[in-house]
Amino acid sequence: MRTVLFILQKEFRQIFRNRSMLPIIFILPVVQLLVLIHAVTFDVTSLNLVVVDNSRSSDSRELVNKFVGSSFFLLKDYPQSSQQAMDLINSGKADLALIIPERFSLNQVRDGKVDVQLLVNAINTTQATLANAYANSIIGDFNRTKLPPGAIDNVYAADVRPQFWFNPTLDFKIYMFPGILVILVTAIGLFLSGMNLVREKEIGTIEQLNVTPIKKWQFIVGKVLPFLIIGLFEIGLGVLLGRIAFGIPFVGSVGTLLLTTITYLLVVIALGTLISNQSSTQQQSMFVSWFFMMLFLMMSGLFNIVESMPQWAIWINKLNPISYFILIIRMVMLKGATLSDIAVPLGSLAVYAVVAMTLAIALYQKKTA
């Protein structure tokens, strides 16, 4: 045990001696977390709308006023033609254009139906879908006030009433915060452990370590523990900051999250150590870590809906530790999931940790090639 302590002492000294790395390990993730959390929102505050009013009647103005009165749209301009409206969308000055036909009158609305055209810039599909939905709800309101009494109210209709649980205000920060925290900590853990062994190789100190009477497991424990402690510290700090700065709820138990975090960090560090072990230069190790980091990140459920992926991708994703951890941390923090709720993902992570760690230890040879 004393041997392990000495190795730990050495590793920590090495980390803290490197003054230029300290801010990158400890300050950069926190700053990124606090800044980036404001960026990740699909809440559309105001879309730029232009209106081509071919009718130019008081009736059409009434419809336009409905749009102006809503908080979703900012009326930017009245172009003369659809072509001009397209140019405005093209130059990015407008997000969508409403085109009212020449023969637009409330009489017509009352008696039957009138088509209005909506041009939506759909490069960003999420935003386009939202814009379309908002426009439809405004027009729906308009119809309700203009159609003869009974035309809309006096029909058979199901009253669909939504309830939003665990995040009643649909706050994106609550949703994204745990995810971004996980990504930042993962990157730090993976890159640091990924560079550790190979650095000793490159500098040549690995040979000095190999001739000492340290046992293999002691060596690995000494290599793993410091990063585990750093990772735990950062997750803890992040959760605390989230609570203080953004009021991110923490419904579940701290113990459950702690257990999950330790298991998860073991997976990440084992993967990093494996990569480090198989690389001959720090650069190579960094590239490989980065490759996996990007894949894990994109399929993690942070920017995508995991369940919507094709089946084969869902299978590949079973090897993605980030995906498990984001799932669990959201369940524990936001929904108060208990150990039995997260048994399957946590169990998978535990198996993952054991396999990866065993591989890392097995593949580490106490000799240089």
Added chain:
Amino acid sequence: MKQNRLSSFLSKEFKHIFRDKRSMLILFGMPIVQLLLFGYVITNELKNANVAVLDKSKDATTKKIIGALDASNYFQCTDFLTDESQVHEALRSGKVKMVVVFDANFERNLVDRKKALVQVVADAAEPNVANASVGYTSQIVNKAVNDIFHQDMNRGVIVQPRMVYNEEQQNVFMFVPGTMALILMLISAMMTSITIAREKERGTMEILLVSPLRPSQIIMGKVLPYFFLSFINAVVILLLSQYVFGLPIRGSYVLLLAESMLFILMALSLGILISTVSASEQQAMFISMFALLMPTMLLSGFIYPVENMPSWLQVICNIIPARWFIVIVKGIMLKGSDLVGVWKETLVVVGFTAIFIIGSIKKFKVRLE
């Protein structure tokens, strides 16, 4: 003679880089894998989400509505609850994304009073999924009711949306420009920053500096191979997006390639700047791979539109070079813009390049003393 020196130095650098097969595989493989993932795997569309149903009425109408929900592409009804108390459990365990609750006497209420209540309880821990689920449910339920009672609800003003630039609303339209920016930015910046920092750390930089090569030639020799490599990546991304995903390139190829070269040059100069301010190879790697990764993904308008962010953050977004390049690529590829359409953004990228180059030259000279 001079020319000869530079070319032999160049060939040394090329050999250096292409010798490392594993890194090569990652540098060239990453863009392909990432693009294919974004095209085929990553989606924000709701598909076959698990839904639980609590049917307190169990009549012909509710059966038809449940059938309609199940038949849609958005949902599959996997759990059938019998009691209100199970709702919380179903959502908390994460087995379903939403619970649809039909009021008792649903059909009778609908026939007698023309109104009946459906409660939709959504797991808003993922707000975008919750929002979309509620919207789709409302549409499906009301369409089913209209069908059952043979009602024509197409009355009043009707919106005819047209999704400009992306008629089929494919996510890949949004992802290609972003992926291109991300890959070119990170790979270019990290490669140059690492190689120069590495020569410094190993002491081989001094050997280069006392060689008859001028500093500008050294820099050129370091940068040119990576310029070449990144440019190939840009071409591969464009070919894939055009021939695999059918993305249009409506503007000029020449302009698009020229803009890509400019962007690569900018990222390479940023890499040189990073290497001159880093104390070690490790620090250079962390700055270029870790510090740039998340800001480039989240603050560039890649996934989340900059316009929706708080105004102080939009100011920060302006210093993310990828933000401007994404506008340029979207403009040329999807909107068919010419140089007149993107000159402002181009000028900004030129400005960044100039700043980075001047910054590195200043720093580099200090080192030479």
